[in-house]
Structure formats: structure tokens, C-alpha cells
Amino acid sequence: MANTPIIRAVVRPFKALFISDAFEGVLLIAVAAAAMFVANSAVADSYHHLFHGELFPSATFKLNTLHLWINDGLMAIFFFVVGLEVKRELIVGNLSDPKQRTLPVLAAIAGMAAPALVYTLIAGGEPNLVRGWAIPAATDIAFAMGVVGLLGTRVPAPLRLFLLTVAIVDDIGAVMIIAVFFTANIKLIWLIGSILVLGAMIAMNRIKVDRIWPYIFAAIVLWYCVLNSGVHATIAGVLAALTIPMHRRDGNSLLENIEHGLVGWNAYLVVPLFGFANAGVALAGMGLPELLAPLPLAVASGLVVGKQVGIFTCVYLADKLNIAKKPDGCSWPEVWGVCILCGIGFTMSLFIGELAFPQYRLLIDEAKIGILTGSLISAILGYIVLRMTTTHPDEKDDPYDPVV
Template sequence: MQQPSLIRVAVRPLRALFVSDAFEGILLIAIAALAIIVANSPLADVYEGFFHDPLAWTPIAKLNTVHLWINDALMAVFFFVVGLEVKREIVAGNLADARQRRLPVMAAVAGMAVPAAVYLLIAGGDPRLANGWAIPAATDIAFAMGVIGLLGSRVPASLRLFLLTVAIVDDIGAVLVIAIFYTANLKFAWLIASLLVFGGLLALNRARVSMMTPYILGALVLWFCVLNSGIHATIAGVVAALAIPMRERGGSTMLETMEHALVGWNAYLVVPLFGFANAGVALAGLGLEEAFAPLPLAVGAGLVLGKQLGIFSCILTADKLGIAKRPENAGWAQIWGTSVLCGIGFTMSLFIAELAFPTNRLLIEEAKIGILAGSLVSALLGYAVLRLSTKGSPAAA
């Protein structure tokens, strides 16, 4: 049997990285690192000015900085894809079967509630910080699946599916949290207009309109109405996605076609650009006192301790009481490692931090420290637990 060449052996892991789920996670890590480096380099003023200085001209007055265009407009595409994924899973995926969705839904709810409780336990005594309770409640699906991708066949397929489903339910929870708890000064005229536009999109679906253009135009109008309503504009992305038809046409559906067309743009442009614009932490002036202040400690502890405690204890309790079975072919050490990975809260946590402290840059910077530190610890610890508790298949070897 011919032995593989030394070059092929050396290149194989790199090639596998670029064709696996791991690449998206690695890309986000690189983007976050680059943002931190730039924010603490001689280019720091250029970085800050580019994203936060008022624009000389903008077609929408509410979006008068590049940062706002990214967070309020471009991220609507991210939430639209999230909405498409959620609808697909509810209609024909893992959330369609009550028995299959029971454990992931329970685990996701516990994985949001316990981190929030841990946060409030540490930082809730300060009224200025209480609004950040939802920051450690979110899981970054790209990061978490990226770490799982690095482990290849060491992780059972059932555990991968479980993590993906938990992350999707987590996204639903995060969207609801943003809509309910981070909305102020509602403008009812714009809210009614938003409801009318959404009704129009549903009418297009019911009338079996098969052209994409009316849905796309309707989604843009809905986004503009929501932007002016007082509800965060990105919620329009999720709401619009719920109106997209999922009827078979030529072997696929409009929903699947849109999702496949946008998922690459989402993974390699929207989220990395958001990460670069939001992950940059200016460390100048932030000493040990700020790094170990109640806010970063609360966020980090919520992600590292709260997530794993909430999710793992929920799975253990449900399995022991016969409420739901743990994922097949997965040992408790593997389940623990996967629960730890859910503490990676990069994208959605950064997003919620901006909403929680919109007028206080120092608190946002401190929250970023907690998010980045907590996510890094969760990623390294989760990877180590899964690596030590699993063995690769012969095919992977």
C-alpha cells in the first residue's frame, strides 16, 4: 500500500479546515484578534473614527455612522437568515417533532436563564449594570460549531445536531429578549405600519406568489418601518423571514433558495464585518481594576459557569427523570464539553451589549472584555474536554 507523501500529510489538516464547519469559527477568532490589535495600535483613532464619526451624508437620518449601518442595517441580513433557519427547523426540521425538540428547547431555556441569574448575582447590585443581564445568555452558533468542526468525527453526530438545535432555539430566545426588553419609546404609527407591511407579506404567501422580488421589496419596507418604530430594526429580518413561502417548486422552496443564497454572505461578510466593528476593545486606560470590575466578571462568569451549569444540569435532570433522553451515543463527559461550548457568546452577546449600554462606552468596553474572555475560556475548555473524552473514528484517522 502506497504511503501518503509528507507534503500531503502536512497539508491535509489545513485542507480539512477550509472545507469544514471549523473555518467560520477560525475566521471569527482572527477577525476579533485583528479588531483588538487595530484598536490598540497607532491606527486606533482611524478605527474609532471610521466606525463612529458622523457621516457627511446618509440617506437615512437615523443611521448617521458606519457603525449604525452595520448594526442596524447589515445585521438585519444576519437576523433574516436566522429567521429562515428557524422557520425551516420548525416546519420540517428538528423542531417540528415535539419529542425531538423537547430536550433542546429545555436546555436552551436553562442555558439562558442560569447565565442571566449568575450575571445578576454578581452585577445586579449596581443599577447601572442590571440592564446587561442578557449579555451572557446568547450562544454564537458559528463559533461553537467551528470548535466542533475542529474535532471532526470525535463528536457523535447526535451531539452535533443537539448543539445546532440548542443554538437555534437560543437565537429565538435572544430575538425575543431584544424585542421585549431592549425596546423603548415605541412610535405606534410606525408600529402599525410595520404590522400592515407584515400582513402584506403574509398575503403574498397566501396568494402563492412565487416571485422573490415582491418579498424582498416588502422586507426592505418592513425594515424601514421597524427602524422608525422604536423596536430594534434587526427584528424586521426575523419577522420578514417568517413570511417567506416554504412550498416545493422545482425540487426546492423559496425559503431554501434564499437561505442558500445568503448563508455565504452572512458567514463571510456580514458577521465578520460586524465582529471587526464591535470586537475592538481599547485597552488603554483599562487596568486590572476595570478588567476585574463587576461587569466583565459577571459576563465572563455567566458565559463560562452559567451556560454549562444550566444546560448540563437540565440534560442530566431530564434524562434521570425520564422527561427526555440524552443525545444518542454521547457520554456524560462529551455532553459536558458540548455544554461548555455553549458559553461561546461572541456575535449575539456583542450585539446585546451595544443595546444594553447605548450611551456608556466604558461599560460597553468592559462588557466586551467579559464576552471575549468568557468566550475564549469556553472554547478552549470545551475543546479540551471533548478532545480528551472522545476518540476519532478509523475514517478520521
């Protein structure tokens, strides 16, 4: 057909999008936009009731709303995948080499401390807002890598690897923050039960149990015990993941097989559903004063300013002091662009925001506004900087770059 080349030219970018790193990030943008639209539409009450309406009395079971099942139940899968990814990176990945992990670990620490400091400087004067200090400390891997994916091969591989590794270390820090700072009153009997189940899973690893079903059953029991212990239930996902054996007796990787089996469900169901359930904010009655209130301003500033300043300063000083070198073959403007992208804090930031202000719906909504605003600014600004500064020769060979 005569028009086949035209059709292919039109379809090609969309096909490339679905098989590139960009799709997950674009999906999260679409989900957030859909949540905001629905939360401010004629069906806003139905949206709220769907996720927050009681399914049964809380005395029957503490997870008595769909929102709680998503945040405390389904998100355990997200944290399980994070745990698998962290263990793989520590054993055979970029974090296994001391030389390779020095820079991203230092950068991630600085990239968590600086946003927390910026947040505290802006909102720390109000005691009821102090608990939100960790909201801008996390980077969303899928979102950030999605923006990089939109640039194709313009972004050099060492810089992509640096961003990915920083985001993984960032996730480790976020998990530690949740475990230490957002733990409710401890119920000793359930905590002991959690420790015993975790011990049993470690023992299964030691005696080389290499079938997945015993671990799945034990992980569900561990989640139930942790849920009732006062420690946030999603921590069970990370702990369970760390007990999964790296290899089977036949030499195949049990951990990687599980990770590959879950990563699609995690990326295309768990995280989007979490985003849709948590990103919706009713803007009715909110004007500029509300949008520039201390909480949203502190969160957005922490993401946009704190992240890039903290990470870039750390990388620059580490390079100049010969502690660790910046990514090979990358210019300082390119490094700066990736540091800006680290200010995208969608999933973990929304999660921590829910934990920071329990029972305070207005503060949670204000935190969401700051997260969405800061993440959007970081995504756009980072894309522009990288688009203007990355001029690598292989970009002309990228079939997915719509500009080429």
C-alpha cells in the first residue's frame, strides 16, 4: 500500500515508547493526571468512597478500606520487588563493587539529607509539619528513568547507570526511614512472631530450600505478623525478599526469576493503582495562598532545590577531592541534568506523605500538591537540561528519538 511508509512513520514512535524505558514514566504521569481529573470532577465523591469507604468494621480487620489494602497490602509487593532488586545489586550488581558504589551511595545520602534540610528550613517552624521532613527525600526510579528513556541514547550509559544506582540506594534509605521513624506502638507478641517467621525464612535459605512456594507462604505470614506488630506492614516485603536465595541447586537464579516474574505486575498494576488511589487531590477552594502554604512549598522546594543541590555538590566534591570520579565521559552539565531528575519523587514520596500525617487529610493533600508540583518541575527541567547538553555521537543512530 502506498501509505504504508506514512503509517509506519506515525506508529513507530508509539511502538518505541511501549518497548523503551520511557513507558513506565509516561504511565505514571497519565495515572497521576487521571487521579487529579477524577478527584476534581463530578464523580469525585464516588472516587473518594471507592478508596476510603469502609468495607467492614475495623474491629473485623484493620485493613477495612480499599485504600488501606492498596497501601499496606498491595504495596508490600512493591517493597518485595525493591528488596529483590537491592539484594541482587549488592551481590552481583553495581553495589557489589566498592569502587562503583562509593559515588552513588554518597550522592544518595546527600540527596536525602539536603531535601530534608530544605524542607525543615521552610516548614520546620510549625511543629505539626515537622513529621513531613522525609517526604522529599525519595527518588522515583520508574519516573526518572522514564524521562531519561524519552531522550533515547542521547544520555550516555554511565550516566543512566549512575541515576539508577542512586535511585536504588535512595530506596534503601526510604525503607530505613519508614522502619525507624514511622513505626507505631509496638505490640511485642506480634513482633516476636515476625522475628520467628523471618528466622524460619532465613533457615530455609541456609538449608537451600530452592522452591518458591514455601517462601511465598512464609512471606504472607510474615506480612500478617508485621501488620499487627506496629511496624509498617510493607517492611515485611523487603525483609522477605532478602531471604530469597540467589541461586537454585541447578545454577539458575531463583531471585532473578522471581524478580523478572513480578517486575511487570509491579510496574503496570501495583504502582499505577497506588498512584491512582493516592495522587487525587481536590483543588476546589484552593487558591495561590493554599498552594504556597509552608507544607507544599517545603516539599516542592526539597525536591526541586534540595535534591539537585545535594547530589550535584556531593558528586562535584567527591570528584575534586579524588574520593570518587564522576561518570566516565560525562560533562558537568549532563551530571547536573541527571541530578535534577533525582527530584522526581512520586511513589515513595506519596507513600511517606500518607505515613507522616495520619488522620490529617488536609496535610496529606497539601503534601501531594507539593510532591506532584516538585516532581513535574524536576521532570521538565531535567529533560530540558539533558536535551540541551547531551550531544553524544550515537544519538543519530537512535531509532526511537522522535527528533532525529
